[in-house]
Amino acid sequence: MKKLIEYLLMSCLILISFTACGQKIDAELTLDRIIEHAESNSLYRESVDWNSLKEEMYELTINAKSTLDLKPALDLMLKELNDSHGRIFHNSQYLSCYTGEKKEHRTTMNSETYNQIQSGQVYEFKTLILEDSIGYVRIVGLPMGNNEKMAMEIQDAVCKIIDQGAKKWIIDLRYNGGGNMFPMVEGISNIIGDGIVGGTKGVTEDESSVWKIKDGDFYYDDQTVALENKCGLKKNPKIAVLTSVYTASSGEALAVILKNRPKTRFFGSKTMGMITATDWKQIDSLTAMSISVSYYKDRENNLYNKYVDVDENIDFEPNSDLEKDNGINRAIEWLNKKK
Structure with a gap:
């Protein structure tokens, strides 16, 4: 009976590990695809050192287990691109955007x-x-x-x-x-x-x-x-x-x-x-x-x-x-x- 319990516990741990790993792999794939699209298509792509930026982004998401955990890296990417019109969505909600520095002519705006x-x-x-x-x-x-x-x-x-x-x-x-x-x-x-x-x-x-x-x-x-x-x-x-x-x-x-x-x-x-x-x-x-x-x-x-x-x-x-x-x-x- 004791061995059966140990076996079940081990099976659960393995299952949890595989699930977490699968989520992490999904998050990494999502990040890779986002970077690839931005690097190939962004209007501002030539203003960015992509090797350095990617290194920072991967460092920020080293423990990411879901797409939501990618937000710090995505915020950084849009900021480095200085793309205040760019948006990244997840589940039909804003995940990342960059407002940019407040332009002088916008000071009169009423929220x-x-x-x-x-x-x-x-x-x-x-x-x-x-x-x-x-x-x-x-x-x-x-x-x-x-x-x-x-x-x-x-x-x-x-x-x-x-x-x-x-x-x-x-x-x-x-x-x-x-x-x-x-x-x-x-x-x-x-x-x-x-x-x-x-x-x-x-x-x-x-x-x-x-x-x-x-x-x-x-x-x-x-x-x-x-x-x-x-x-x-x-x-x-x-x-x-x-x-x-x-x-x-x-x-x-x-x-x-x-x-x-x-x-x-x-x-x-x-x-x-x-x-x-x-x-x-x-x-x-x-x-x-x-x-x-x-x-x-x-x-x-x-x-x-x-x-x-x-x-x-x-x-x-x-x-x-x-x-x-x-x-x-x-x-x-x-x-x-x-x-």
Whole structure:
């Protein structure tokens, strides 16, 4: 009986050892795959001494038994890359990110406003017609999902106010915290107009891309949503663009698309500065990563690696009534000038 108990105890110890070993091996494999992807694809990969960084990362995870234990090493990697737009996820939750040093123009940010805009629940997409045939379109951040459906909702609302007589435009990106740029751009592509509207620049030519609008449809290289119903609009209408420090990521991409467009002027403040295109890499069944792979560039090939600036600085008060909104009022004043 004693030998049987000893045998069972030994079996349990062996089983526990194998389980822990298996978990450790899984964690190591996950770390290896994350490093491999970053080393091959990161926009900032050439600024890092990978041999030294990997040594530090492996040292930090020497006792890692699960993916969650990789966080210190992943935090270090994103910090060394200086990738404040990079994210690593586990089980659909943030595992690692790097906020970077606080930029001077972000000192006015209000954390409550930031969280409200990022939530997508407080400030909604809005269109209406203002005085003097001015169409107002507030584009907010959008999630991944049915691009055609989301783009159609924007386009239908835009077409409605075109039918009501909108000829000049305010595109309000102040409440746009980022997300999915395809429906944002496609939804207002008939306002923006056809042609090359920008793109991205990566480390190599193969990692760069072209953004264009053709026959009213937005193309990211060969990717497009391509809606069927379009509404007519006067060519190259006058556009006032509103941005804020809360305008981020794909919201900034849309701002870049409007930069250096004829008859277009920017009002508000510098954008947040998450001005990189990011990829998406599934590492294992529960782990994924998204890192910066290229900078945005506008239709004149100007590169944006800090933020998107404005022509006129206007303070942003997110809860102002439309009639008292300084940004909107200044935009209306400019739109109504004859020149």
